[in-house]
Amino acid sequence: MSGAVVSSAGAPGGLGGHLDGFVRAVREAGIPVGISQAVDAAEILTVVDLLDREQLRHGLAAVLLQRGNQRAIYDTLFDLWWPLGDRPVAVADDGEPDGDGEAVTLDAPDAGGELDPSARLREELARLLAEGDEAELARFARRAVALLGQTSPSPSGQSWFSYRVMRALSPDSLVTQLLEGLLGGGGRGGMAEQVARGEIRERLATFKAAVDTEVRRRQAEERGRDRIAKSAVKPLADQIDFLRAQQGDLAELRRMVAPLARRLAVRLSARRRMGRQGRLDFRKTVRASLGTGGVPVVTHHRPRKIHKPELVVLCDISGSVAGFSHFTLMLTQALREHFSGVRAFAFVDSTDEVTRFFTPGADVADAIRRIGREADVVAFEGHSDYGNALEVFADRWPTVVGPKSSLLVLGDGRTNYRPPGLPVLADLVNRSRSAHWLNPEPRRLWGSGDSAALKYAEVVDMVECRNAAQLADFVTTL
């Protein structure tokens, strides 16, 4: 039976070639797909029911993907390569003959007055959002794009836009009405409202995503799939540049920090190779030997004392590295939850200890706000001054960095042409057990302009750390 599917589906349009193009697009989006996986993908086509699009989607995902966070990109590409219904009847073929009929009747007044269809669509949207049926919502999104999404082509030849749909329907303004419906009149202001709000947010996001998908499909028909695929795919979360991180990316980054911090904590505490054992436990060995007739076949050892490192984090929180420092403070917070020997210091042109803001369980965003308000990190005008900051640090906390502590400096090393304070840093590095500097700037910019990164790199091990992937690399090689 599976053979029949292949031969019938393989003939028109070269299914194999199509799959090949899809695999290549997935690869170009930054998801590593090996040859054996591509072969497996071809095998998937022979096993799944090709008429069932969702089966194909999940089937190919099972062989092509290797991590959970690749799924969003994959889905975007899948929708482009295996679009829902290229045929014009597709809207109706979802099993709703009257849906098709409605679309036709809506088309007619569209020619006359613009206002009428969008008002009716808006009503329908409100109803669908209140019901919350995702499949219905997606179907509606397709229809809404068909009716409202097109405009005269822009210079780049693009004529489908999701903003037109969103503006015509303005779903955000439906929130109050929906809230009313979900709460059924009672219980405003309490928990029920918060839950309902969350639900509405989720449904609106679903609708928006469905509109985007449909618009991309239309654009792809117009301007070619490959071009759309390139612009539609966002970088994976661990490739996002710290210095350019958007508000929305930060939540994603925060999710990635926790496991990284755990790994870093393990790396720093388990210095010796696993499996090496401590002193002989004589008593236990003798006792165990009784089972083997008094021959001590297996020796038992006392566990080694766990090494408790002290980590000193020195973090630049000036405006130029805002995205990065946000991230590193999140890392500091996560580290604090894993081991107690972390002391955190922040500086702009002066230094202050900020450990107290990172009690386990504290909210990172809140801690960052409090640092900005309460910590004494600005002495003069609020531009970074590494020389002064380092001096203040060495001066006020002379004993913090010692032979048991690891020093982690986080910053771009841009001194605003002020003295970099190299000797102070060199002294700190000498006193510490190990010292590393994570720099969020690309290596080629080090030493350009007011950057003293190259000078610092001579006295301390400086690592380029522009995104979470690079941080993960650093943690593994530590």
Added chain:
Amino acid sequence: MPRPPTQLPQFSSVSDVAKRLSAAGYLTDKQIATTVFLADRLGKPLLVEGPAGTGKTELAKALAAATDAELIRLQCYEGLDEARALYEWNYKKQLLRIQASQAEGGANWDSVHDDIFGEEFLLSRPLLTAIRRTEPTVLLIDETDKADVEVEGLLLEVLSDFQVTIPELGTVVATRRPTVVLTSNATRELSEALKRRCLYLALDYPSAEREREIVLSRVPDLAPGLADQLVRTIRALRALELKKSPSISETLDWAQTLLELGLDTLDEGAIGDTLGVVLKHASDQERAAAELRLN
């Protein structure tokens, strides 16, 4: 090279998977059913990755129940080695055997040697047990990410050929290939080589509809209206940035708790009293109380 034994597929279609798993008490969605079906058809191990408490281990158990197979479980932990995963010689018994033969007076070395490396002295661990079984088997390798990297190398060998070479005994080849399910909490990246050999299934928290069905099938006495409220609240909690988001198993615990307490509606008071069932960090509880306006 001996090909790994081929197996007749155990499921006829994706909907068959869904039907039989749900008969075994596990409600699937399209993604789970499709991936399980493919793993069965292609004879590949299934790697299930996702946060704790999303039903990864449960899936393996249901799979065993649905295919009338026995579940053999290898729980991974830091320091797991060959002796615990594959096989080990029972050296204590071997020593006794040698001493006994000495007591009998000058036994022939060859016979002793043949004797002590026999079946009798072999301690079979989960991997070897699964390979040697002739009845249907589901091999669950749980929390693979907890094991050391070396164990992955061992798994690669076993999972690609389904054979184990014991120097003294020879090569043991599986007569019947076990269905293999690996689970991982993604606390560390598994090696590319291992992932490539598996079908990948990312399990996340279920959709509202599916979770409602799960709650109602596991806690059938719960009123549907309350189940609905419960699931919506759980989803609101998951949308917050918590240290530990409530898992499916905690949803079920919560449902059970509400049932035991005889609560018939989930209002602020009821949640405040029972929040400890789903949120187990003090900071998470405070946060939820603030964001959901519980007080």
